[in-house]
Amino acid sequence: MTVSFCGLELAHRVINGSGTFDAIAARRAFGAALETEFPFAAYVSKTITLQPREGNPPPRLWEAASGLINSIGLPNKGLEGYIAEDLPQLASLTEAARGAHDGCAVPLITNVMGSTAEEFSTLVRACDGRSEIAAVELNVSCPNVKTGLDIGADPRQLQDVVLEARAQTRKPLIVKLTPNTADVAACAQAAQAGGADAVSLINTLRATALAPTTEAPSREHRVAHSAKPRASVENDRPPAAARRPAPWLGGGTGGLSGPAVRAVALAQVAAVAARVSIPVVGMGGVERAAHARELIDAGATLVAVGTASFSDPAVATRIARGLDR
């Protein structure tokens, strides 16, 4: 049984969260098995910006209590590089992935982020011109360069951005809401009023971590020419000397994901689904079919998996099968 979402027919209800699955890199790691066992019913690209971005300096990760804080900084090749290099590969990969879903198409959703309404419009217009792209998702967790406010955190600003983006395309337009706002349901309503076909949530919760410190002298005097601790997710090693706690992440702050945010996601998805009539893509800490089922019961049409794919890239397949039972 297929699932209808914004006019697209999907093989099942489970997709990936933007930026949590690089299908091109995964194709290198897993070979053709990625296509024959493709886990997602639709594929969402990582965030594309107008200009290329290198991303944040490392360290970029911190293992939190039952979760992960990341500060990746949206590295991408920019719109031009994405269309010239990544899009053809993603299109052929998702086309080949039909085989994993009894011939049902795996729509390619391109996620874009701008820092002004004009930038969003340019990005959406470019996506509109590409037949490989089935739908566009707006990442609005970005400060407006003029106001400094997160576009997605301010309903009025959000509605203006969505209105302008809407005018650029008839493809399905999804707005990825930020959870870092006072009233996420009001933002969802603004997205709907601006013409969005769907909303997706939650993005990561803003979070930070401090570098570990200690009074204990280093055991590393002979080999440690540097005083900073290892950047492993196994981050128990203290630095060489006591120091003022400093942010661990190269980007200063990051976003929290994983099981730690699941209950927040459930509350926000329920609040949003109660206030909008457009479909909702729910995500946040989903690791098993039971978690996905809760989001669906709260009003989500589709469920996205993100951080759980890091531990097992095939987890979405198991979740989808579990939902079928």
Place this chain on the structure above:
Amino acid sequence: MSEAPFGRRLLAVTGMDELGSYRVLRVADPDGPDPEPGQFAMLATAERWGGGEDERPYLPRAFSIARCAEGEAHFLLEDVGPGTRRLSELREGDGLWALGPLGRGFTAPGDGRRAILAGGGVGIAPLAILQDALGDDTTVLLGFRDGSRAEGAALLRDARVATDDGSAGHHGLLTDLLARELQRDSHAVVYSCGPAPMLEAVRAMCAAREVPAQLALEAGMACGFGACFGCVVARRGGGFMRVCVDGPVLDAAQLERVDEHAGAPE
């Protein structure tokens, strides 16, 4: 590069051997692809992964494949945090989640150069499988903090050892041994894995003597297959590389210097 099966696999632990301060975790993997030396796997225990101190570990941990023969894979463990502590508790018959083999491994030396394997601490692991592949015609130099850790040298054959405290082998740094070897004969390729400061010293020494070097890096990573973009190191000339898919073995010439975060745990 050997491709990994898609999805993590549940493997059975066949044994846990003490090796000085380290442990060698052995698991049955009869259906797994043969790894290339330098490739790695993401590991997590099947039971009680998570819920420890500070509700960790949560993410799987990246380990070089230290050896793989007759359907059994070996991993070298040192207890440096909640993940390695939990893995160290595994006993025969326990379940282990494994995803791999992942990443790019070492490439064999060309134009008649000899192979010098230079490892430090728990970073000696990928050099063992490399020695298995290259044969015994290799020079093996290993550095450790102390005598208990130096017992790890038994993982390789015919190793010369340096210890920081002088309790075994040369009293000093691995790079002392490497400098002497390169002085004697620099028509070599240096294969190295270990703590970041050691890797940086090896890189600088090889660069100064125009000796090619292949460095196996480590970085905190969430996934191991290019999804999370967390494990980056700076590329010479600008930009970043992902240690998991562009490495973990990198040609030293790709790096301006070894990032202080990109070595094995000390």
